[in-house]
Amino acid sequence: xxxxxxxxxxxxxxxxxxxxxxxxxxxxxxxxxxxxxxxxxxxxxxxxxxxxxxxxxxxxxxxxxxxxxxxxxxxxxxxxxxxxxxxxxxxxxxxxxxxxxxxxxxxxxxxxxxxxxxxxxxxxxxxxxxxxxxxxxxxxxxxxxxxxxxxxxxxxxxxxxxxxxxxxxxxxxxxxxxxxxxxxxxxxxxxxxxxxxxxxxxxxxxxxxxxxxxxxxxxxxxxxxxxxxxxxxxxxxxxxxxxxxxxxxxxxxxxxxxxxxxxxxxxxxxxxxxxxxxxxxxxxxxxxxxxxxxxxxxxxxxxxxxxxxxxxxxxxxxxxxxxxxxxxxxxxxxxxxxxxxxxxxxxxxxxxxxxxxxxxxxxxxxxxxxxxxxxxxxxxxxxxxxxxxxxxxxxxxxxx
Amino acid sequence: xxxxxxxxxxxxxxxxxxxxxxxxxxxxxxxxxxxxxxxxxxxxxxxxxxxxxxxxxxxxxxxxxxxxxxxxxxxxxxxxxxxxxxxxxxxxxxxxxxxxxxxxxxxxxxxxxxxxxxxxxxxxxxxxxxxxxxxxxxxxxxxxxxxxxxxxxxxxxxxxxxxxxxxxxxxxxxxxxxxxxxxxxxxxxxxxxxxxxxxxxxxxxxxxxxxxxxxxxxxxxxxxxx
Amino acid sequence: xxxxxxxxxxxxxxxxxxxxxxxxxxxxxxxxxxxxxxxxxxxxxxxxxxxxxxxxxxxxxxxxxxxxxxxxxxxxxxxxxxxxxxxxxxxxxxxxxxxxxxxxxxxxxxxxxxxxxxxxxxxxxxxxxxxxxx
Numbered sequence: 166x167x168x169x170x171x172x173x174x175x176x177x178x179x180x181x182x183x184x185x186x187x188x189x190x191x192x193x194x195x196x197x198x199x200x201x202x203x204x205x206x207x208x209x210x211x212x213x214x215x216x217x218x219x220x221x222x223x224x225x226x227x228x229x230x231x232x233x234x235x236x237x238x239x240x241x242x243x244x245x246x247x248x249x250x251x252x253x254x255x256x257x258x259x260x261x262x263x264x265x266x267x268x269x270x271x272x273x274x275x276x277x278x279x280x281x282x283x284x285x286x287x288x289x290x291x292x293x294x295x296x297x298x299x300x301x302x303x304x305x306x307x308x309x310x311x312x313x314x315x316x317x318x319x320x321x322x323x324x325x326x327x328x329x330x331x332x333x334x335x336x337x338x339x340x341x342x343x344x345x346x347x348x349x350x351x352x353x354x355x356x357x358x359x360x361x362x363x364x365x366x367x368x369x370x371x372x373x374x375x376x377x378x379x380x381x382x383x384x385x386x387x388x389x390x391x392x393x394x395x396x397x398x399x400x401x402x403x404x405x406x407x408x409x410x411x412x413x414x415x416x417x418x419x420x421x422x423x424x425x426x427x428x429x430x431x432x433x434x435x436x437x438x439x440x441x442x443x444x445x446x447x448x449x450x451x452x453x454x455x456x457x458x459x460x461x462x463x464x465x466x467x468x469x470x471x472x473x474x475x476x477x478x479x480x481x482x483x484x485x486x487x488x489x490x491x492x493x494x495x496x497x498x499x500x501x502x503x504x505x506x507x508x509x510x511x512x513x514x515x516x517x518x519x520x521x522x523x524x525x526x527x528x529x530x531x532x533x534x535x536x537x538x539x540x541x542x543x544x545x546x547x548x549x550x551x552x553x554x555x556x557x558x559x560x561x562x563x564x565x
Numbered sequence: 566x567x568x569x570x571x572x573x574x575x576x577x578x579x580x581x582x583x584x585x586x587x588x589x590x591x592x593x594x595x596x597x598x599x600x601x602x603x604x605x606x607x608x609x610x611x612x613x614x615x616x617x618x619x620x621x622x623x624x625x626x627x628x629x630x631x632x633x634x635x636x637x638x639x640x641x642x643x644x645x646x647x648x649x650x651x652x653x654x655x656x657x658x659x660x661x662x663x664x665x666x667x668x669x670x671x672x673x674x675x676x677x678x679x680x681x682x683x684x685x686x687x688x689x690x691x692x693x694x695x696x697x698x699x700x701x702x703x704x705x706x707x708x709x710x711x712x713x714x715x716x717x718x719x720x721x722x723x724x725x726x727x728x729x730x731x732x733x734x735x736x737x738x739x740x741x742x743x744x745x746x747x748x749x750x751x752x753x754x755x756x757x758x759x760x761x762x763x764x765x766x767x768x769x770x771x772x773x774x775x776x777x778x779x780x781x782x783x784x785x786x787x788x789x790x791x
Numbered sequence: 792x793x794x795x796x797x798x799x800x801x802x803x804x805x806x807x808x809x810x811x812x813x814x815x816x817x818x819x820x821x822x823x824x825x826x827x828x829x830x831x832x833x834x835x836x837x838x839x840x841x842x843x844x845x846x847x848x849x850x851x852x853x854x855x856x857x858x859x860x861x862x863x864x865x866x867x868x869x870x871x872x873x874x875x876x877x878x879x880x881x882x883x884x885x886x887x888x889x890x891x892x893x894x895x896x897x898x899x900x901x902x903x904x905x906x907x908x909x910x911x912x913x914x915x916x917x918x919x920x921x922x923x924x925x
Binding site: 557561 | 613614617622623642643645646647649650651655657658659661662663664665666670673674675676677678679680720732
């Protein structure tokens with residue numbers, strides 16, 4: 166028999182009491198850890214989208230719905246397409262302040278191999294590109310050849326493997342970094358390949374959601390502004406100078422999402438604080454109510470030679486152990502839900518979600534573990550004080 | 566071990582009464598190894614308060630308690646607790662057991678405090694002495710009043726104490742069990758322990774070497790010499 | 792008592808895996824009369840789930856402690872293998888955002904892992920009990 170066993174039995178010997186406390190700790194840690202991870206994942210998602218686009222200005226056809234379509238492509242991965250005249254790229258190059266520009270061509274496959282879902286195919290110009298290639302995780306050497314593609318990180322196709330689109334075998338020669346955005350499910354190809362795919366689809370009688378030739382049209386143009394030029398001014402001069410297009414500041418497009426995100430993050434933070442406080446208060450009440458119930462037990466311990474300090478330690482350690490176990494379970498459950506199901510959460514939330522890497526997640530887990538574990542002893546401190554100061558003689562005489 | 570208490574007084578505040586209630590006034594008592602000392606007296610006369618002061622559980626308002634040459638109330642709480650655990654055994658008035666521990670574990674509780682946790686079989690002798698062998702792995706909740714009483718007495722014996730303080734140890738026991746308890750306390754005294762019993766039980770007189778009577782906070786000797 | 796609770800938990804987890812695999816966390820559905828690769832993964836999981844449920848039920852019913860432990864070893868081994876069915880043993884669809892990857896695969900992994908953990912706990916409890924009775 167050891168004192169540890171006395172502590173252990175005081176926890177397992179009252180299963181209902183311990184389970185109720187454990188449950189509170191599980192809820193508290195799941196809320197603290199899960200909330201923090203989701204909040205940071207959303208922030209990561211939006212940050213990565215901003216970085217990933219790499220452009221200061223995006224130029225699209227003028228109609229309002231096109232902007233929504235682009236946002237859907239970027240944020241939710243909903244395939245979409247729209248076109249404008251190819252000459253626009255040349256006109257844009259002439260605008261004062263434009264440093265680099267790269268045009269992209271959007272195509273939506275009606276049907277990809279094995280999948281009944283539509284796939285976003287983005288045709289890009291390798292010579293001018295600055296928004297796709299910097300994000301290659303597994304780089305290919307040289308240029309994209311005919312029927313060679315680069316795939317987003319969410320596609321299961323591995324580098325070196327082929328993907329059949331409309332009967333055309335396309336070899337994946339590169340894969341992009343995960344962004345947590347809609348760009349992860351897209352396929353990137355050179356204009357030759359895109360043209361080939363359209364032809365193949367037509368010859369097979371599959372309706373391609375575009376009949377326009379990439380030789381004549383483009384979907385969007387990404388622009389980088391020269392140093393020293395004001396991005397807003399360049400945006401305004403494009404909007405004023407070129408008919409039929411709208412120039413959007415990348416930041417402003419993301420701002421809408423970022424606003425939505427900050428509301429969500431704020432609510433999550435509020436929720437974390439509320440759950441933590443509520444749990445702490447419930448625990449405080451539980452421990453205080455338990456003082457009367459445990460008086461006799463502690464009087465016995467005192468009578469057999471427990472010092473006041475040891476009595477207090479018994480209460481504090483008991484709550485520490487329960488909170489620690491509860492926190493480990495809560496964090497474990499949360500990890501098993503948030504990480505594997507992050508894509509599902511992303512789809513339901515309609516926001517880019519990029520879960521933090523293992524080390525960062527471990528940091529959050531540790532912080533949550535510490536926050537929850539400390540709550541127990543804090544909530545039981547008063548109870549520990551009272552129980553260590555009981556009048557042993559009176560309790561063991563009167564039995565109250 | 567010789568326990569010497571000098572000039573012990575105790576007063577405390579009681580709810581609803583202005584001023585302090587004097588429970589003990591200038592009480593002297595000496596306890597010696599090998600002797601059973603019985604304190605009787607009316608309810609509320611201060612017997613249990615004196616016992617608690619002697620056992621180191623309750624600090625007196627005035628006076629000193631020495632275990633041999635150690636002034637116990639000059640020790641820190643941790644030192645006093647350890648001393649009490651190592652050298653004394655305490656049998657409380659009410660049935661007392663930790664509900665989450667088994668009977669055997671309850672008996673071994675004092676040995677856990679001094680860090681030399683005795684193994685589960687160390688309690689076997691005591692379980693047998695107090696007729697609790699069959700109940701060794703039962704929880705206190707399933708025990709009768711008499712069985713609980715025997716459990717708290719067995720627990721007081723586990724560290725082979727040099728002094729045993731018993732507060733009404735036969736309160737809810739029948740004559741047969743009362744005899745068993747007094748015999749065990751007598752045996753402990755014969756083995757070299759100083760035993761103090763606070764009891765109304767007439768049977769106790771048969772086993773006592775010295776009998777004191779407590780009246781309104783003052784102690785007077787009725788029988789024997791120390 | 793403890794082992795009975797573990798046995799029931801084992802049965803419930805196996806049942807959740809079996810029923811869930813074709814209801815609340817099913818893989819991608821049929822399209823134009825064509826089944827996608829993940830459909831076969833779903834069938835495999837359902838089949839394994841039925842076997843697991845049957846084993847768990849037999850384990851609850853059988854009174855012999857040693858047989859209970861043996862059956863739980865089987866449940867543990869099979870549930871660990873189920874973890875590898877979606878994606879590793881049988882291919883799923885190509886996009887992470889599709890139901891089979893975003894819901895079916897993680898759910899199967901989580902439920903199977905929970906089942907494996909329960910079965911392992913039962914095996915350990917069985918061995919501890921056997922040692923005690925010895």
